[in-house]
Amino acid sequence: MDPLWYKDAVIYQLHVRSFFDANDDGYGDFEGLRQKLPYLEALGVNTLWLMPFFQSPLRDDGYDISDYYQILPVHGSLEDFRRFLDEAHARGMRVIIELVLNHTSIDHPWFQEARKPGSPMRDFYVWSDTPERYKGVRVIFQDFEPSNWTFDPVAGAYYWHRFYHHQPDLNWDNPEVEKAMHQVMFFWADMGVDGFRLDAIPYLYEREGTNCENLPETIEAVKRLRKALEERYGPGKVLLAEANMWPEETLPYFGEGDGVHMAYNFPLMPRLFLALRREDRGPIEAMLQETEGIPESAQWALFLRNHDELTLEKVTEEEREFLWEVYAPDPRYRINLGIRRRLMPLLGGDRRRFELLHALLFTLKGSPILYYGDEIGMGDNPFLGDRNGVRTPMQWSADRNAGFSRAPYHRLFLPPVSEGPYSYHFVNVEAQQENPHSLLNFVRRFLGIRNRYARVLGRGSLRLLPVENRRILAYEREYQGEKILVVANLSRYSQAFDLPLEEYEGLVPVELFSQNPFPPVEGRYRLALGPHGFMLFALRPKQEIERLYLPDWAAPEEEMAGIPQDLPTVPLSGGVEGLFIDTLVDERARASFLSALGRVLSERSWLASRPKQVGLKDALRLQKEPPLYLTLLRLEGEGGSLEAFLPIALRQDREGPGLFARVRGGGGGYLFELSQDPGFYALLLRRLAQGFEGRSLKAHYRGRHPGHVPEALELLRPGLAAGEGVWLQVGLIQDGGLDRTERLFPHLSLPWVRRPVGGLYWERGRERRVLALTGTFPSGQPQEAFAYTLRLAREGLARLQDHPVGEGALGLMADALRELEALVRLLGVRLALLHRALQEVEGEGDGVPLLNRGLGAFVEVEGEVFLLALGKEGRGLPLRDLARLAYDLERALYLAAEEMEGAGPWVDLAADFLEEALFQAYQEATQGALEALEGFPQLMLALAQEQALREEKPSRQEVLKRWRRRTGEGGG
Structure with missing residues (x-):
């Protein structure tokens, strides 16, 4: 066990009696708390702080203890507590309980x-x-x-008594008192609790002539407490001090690493609210500096609100008067030297301020504490007296008693908030759990980020950045080279500012909620934030970001850098034409060439089958120097034969994608297949624009492109390139799909179907086939739909990877995958419209024509999705096309999950969610039910088996395993 676990903790504070009532007696209990552990786990907290649950007359909400060794009967038994503790530990949660050292109840x-x-x-x-x-x-x-x-x-x-008159103070000058309290601590630590909150710790001793607070004797007693704890249990159990003092008075409680492990940062807490209303970072910066210098092993506990009043004891009179005026103008909301309001009412219901304060809570130096109910924006009832207004029952649902208890209303220990905007009818877990925009899901998403970067945000250094605009608070968190940048706007108005990031030049800020990379740092960095806005960035090397966004089909740079040691050799006695022209053929060289080509084609993901034998059907020289030939190949495999259209080049240098053989003799050089070389596509487009005509021994080649010709094209995927509003699609696989596309697209009056304007054609007598098509796009940066889907899947799963799959998963997932779900629904509608349009053009048959290319048929430009190609001739059920799209969606999810820890458990749930959206969108567009829907699992299994043979990638294997499970055919 890591003895510094408390530095990575996210603590959730709760009253057992306020959380959930399992036996319907009106009081929350340990069985109820145990039942709600899945909710807390899904929320993202890993440590629970339980307020007093001991035997008590409850005159002070349990802090007036009458028996330290017994649980209040309404909360259950010691056995109930053990059962809860065991399950919390099994879920990876730690438990901190109260150790009330200063006083007891008069009933003790x-x-x-x-x-x-x-x-x-x-x-x-x-x-x-x-x-x-x-x-x-x-x-x-x-x-x-x-x-x-x-x-x-x-x-x-x-x-x-330092508190209520019914809470007499213990006499710590009596050694027997200290011994008795150590025994109380040992009793609960033996049971397995992980730490103790030391309640009211500054007031243990009294000395005449002093203020009886923070006396040297108290500090020494705390050190003895820690020594006793560690002598008995070793490191790992934690002491958390409630010391509401000025910074210089709190720091001694840490000692030299021999005092408490943690202490509440009371000096910082009210200054967060002060800075927010003054719209100036000064109060926060001042307290961060004042609270520096704690031991390396110590940690601050950060909080916004808790079970007491928002204490204003340790602020100046001027600060207190300002905070009272802006946060509690009604004197009824004031109590002692504080404000008795929950967080959301304190902020006037302002969601932006709520989110901003949580951003600071989760990213400033320390371990954050959430008070139960604040994650859903619970309200309060300040008219209940004392501080009971912020201790009302947890609001689980709009059902009776807020879903907290089935007991009669009059038997509840406190009434739930039932009137006004914070009524449990409007504010409850059930309503927010499935709403992706709820406060609950905002907190869950943020805690996912917090937990992913727990070491940086829990243990890392904090450096304030000197931004000229004082409404902006910016700081860097760093731990072992990993850097996170936090920027927050304390103003209610939008702000523009420059960040002094010169020392980070070349790093790329990656926004952590969206996982979107921002432009690299090149000196001072200009940003703008909306009212009370904030942003979190991971600062990462540029190379890492580029590697993250490599397309699925591309090999990483390090794999392309060298030449394979076993690169085949083609012995050529004459010129390169001996490989391609039948009348000039060098049979031995051609056999070596086709063997080497077959070997490399067996590794290409765009080829559905693995060729056992490769034959050359036709070839035409496109370029003389360096030699480049267009080839028609016949590929023989286990599933039969097919034809491929492939450009082959001979070059003297070995740079570039597609290298598959070296040439010995005939001038030497290296052979490349150019399916992944954007330079080839640019060359072909230029030749088509000039009006291309060529003749091989067997056929005519004719081509044209009447439109704009960009200087360069970007390769979207093998066979598809685009640039500056122009696209070029090459039929690497000659399955008739481009022929059908050219014939039918002019008859489809769908604005998102991009009709071809040019192409390259092979003609032999009456036989004609389309080798390539060209067309136009709206201006923008296009990307192939699978790459677009993969990016959305990466972003969505990155938002989910640190959340356990548990209660409320659907709402969290719906928000994280919102962009991907929108794309899926769009594709579902467009597939339905396409099927209908094709029926009108091609006529009725045994079903409808197949799309057959899945996501590879679509291209995305600036948020719009266009159809570029149909599949081969054939007819089948709409279910087949839906299965093809669903397969690509699943593969994108599994590919994305490979790159990040913790995302795997979400993939199956996300796949089901997206497939349901796909089916629903299709059926709504057709206004009818899909036929033979029960056959979908078997269709998917067959498709997954077929695709797994194409490529031995983990993502394809995972999809296959998924459908074997779904169909009950085994295979994991």
Whole structure:
């Protein structure tokens, strides 16, 4: 176990009695909490802080303990607690409980015994014959208590209490008190709890002439507590100090690494709210500097709100007056020296401010704490008295009692918020769980990022960036070379600013929510943020980003850098024409050439089958120097034969994609197949624009392109290139698809079908075939639809990879995959419209014509998706085309999941979700049900088996395994 686990913790604070009632008695219990662990796991928290659940008269919400060793019966039994603790640990969650060291309840047997004259327990508490001792010590609960002394008529003396009069302070000058509290700690630690929150720790000792806070004796007692804990259990159990003090008074609690492990950053918390309303980062920067210098092994605990008032004890009078004025103008919302409101009402219901404060909570230096219900924006009821208004039942649903309990309303320990905008009828988990735009899903997404970068955000250094615009707070978090940049706009208006990032020149900021790369850093970096906006960036090397966005079919640069040691050799006695022209053929050289070509074609993903034998049907020279030939090949394989149209070049250098053989003799050089060389496509387009005519021994080649000719073309996938509004599609596989495309597209009045304007044709007598087609696009940067889908899948899964698949998964997934779902629905509609249009053009038959190319038939330009090609001639069910699209969607998901940890469990769920969207969109567009839908799993299995033979890539194997599972045919 990592002894510094608390640095990576995301802590969730809850009342057991407020969370969920499993036995319907009106009080939350441990069985109810155990049942809700899947919700907490899905939320993304990994540590639970439980407020007091011990035996108590509940005059102070459980902080008035009457028996440290017993659980309040309404919460269950010790066995219930053990069962909850075991399951939390099994889910990877740790549990911190309260250790109330300062005081007990007046009902505690210790106090009842101490009241008796001459009792040996008398010295367990602090007594006085007069209330004049420790004069000048402040009264903390000044709205409720007139003094820190209360007279007890049984004891005939005054007893000391820093809080309520029913909570007498323990006498820590008595060694037996310290020993007794150590035993309490050992009891719960033996049971397996992972840490203790030290309640009201600054007030353990009293000394005349002091303020009785943070005394040296208290600091030493804390160190003894830690020493006792570690001597018994070793490192790993944590002490968290509730020390609401000024920075210089809090720091001593850490000691030199021998005090508490964690302490609440009370100095920073109110300054977050101050900076937000002043729209100036000054208060935050000042407190970050003041709270520096804690030991390396120590950690701050960060929070926005909790079970108490928003305390304004440790702010200046001017700061307190300002915060009261802007956050609690109504005096009824004030209590003691604070504000008794929950977070969302405190912010006036402003979602942007809510999100901004959570961005700071999750990225500033420390471990964040969420108070139960804040993740859904729960409201409060300040009229319940004291601080009970922020301790109302968790709002699970719009059902009775907010889904918290089935008990009669009058038996609830507190009424749920049932009126106004925060009523449980509107604000509840059930309503937000499946809503991708809800506060709950925002918090879940952010915690996914927090957990992915737990080491950087939990343990890394923090460096403030000196931005001239003071409404902007910017800082860098760094840990072991990994850097995250956080930028936040504290203003209610949009802001533009320059970030001083000169030292990061060449790095690429990748926005963490979308996973979108921004332009590389080249000096000062200009950004703009909307009102209360924020952005998180990972700063990554440019090479890493380029590698991440390599297309599926492209080999990584490192694989292309060298020549394979076993590169075949083609022995050529004459010129290169001896390989291609039958009347000049060098039979031995051609056999070696075709053998080497067959070997490389067996590795090409665009070729559906693995050729056992390659024959040359025809060839035409396109370019003399360096030699480049257009070839028609006949490929023989297990599934029969097919024809391929492939450009082959001989070059003297070995640079470029497609190298497959070296030539010995005849001037030497290297042979390349150019299906992946964008230079070939640019050359072919230029020749077509000039009006191309050629003659081989067997056929005429004619071609034209009447449109614009860009200087260069980008290869979208093998066989398809585009640039500056022009596309060129080469029929690498001669299956008749381009012939059918050319014949039918002019008859399809669908604006997203791009009709060809030119092409290259092979003609022999009455036989004619289309070797290539050209056309136009709207201006924009096109990409092949599978690459577009893969990018959306990567972005979506990256948003999900750190979330467990559990309760509320659908809502979170729907938001993460929103762009991909929109694309899928669009394709479903367009496939339905295409089928209908093709029926009108080609007539009815045994079903409808096949699309056959899946996503490879589509291209995306600036958010619009265009159809460029049909599949080969043939008729079949619409289900086959849907299966082809579904297969590509699944493969994109599995490919994306290969690149990131934690995304795998989401793939099956995402595939089901997207396929349902595809079917639904298709059926809505056709206004009818799909026939033979029950045959879809078997169709998918057959398709997956066929595709797995094409290419031994993990993604294809995973799709096959998925459909073997779905059809019950085994195979994992």
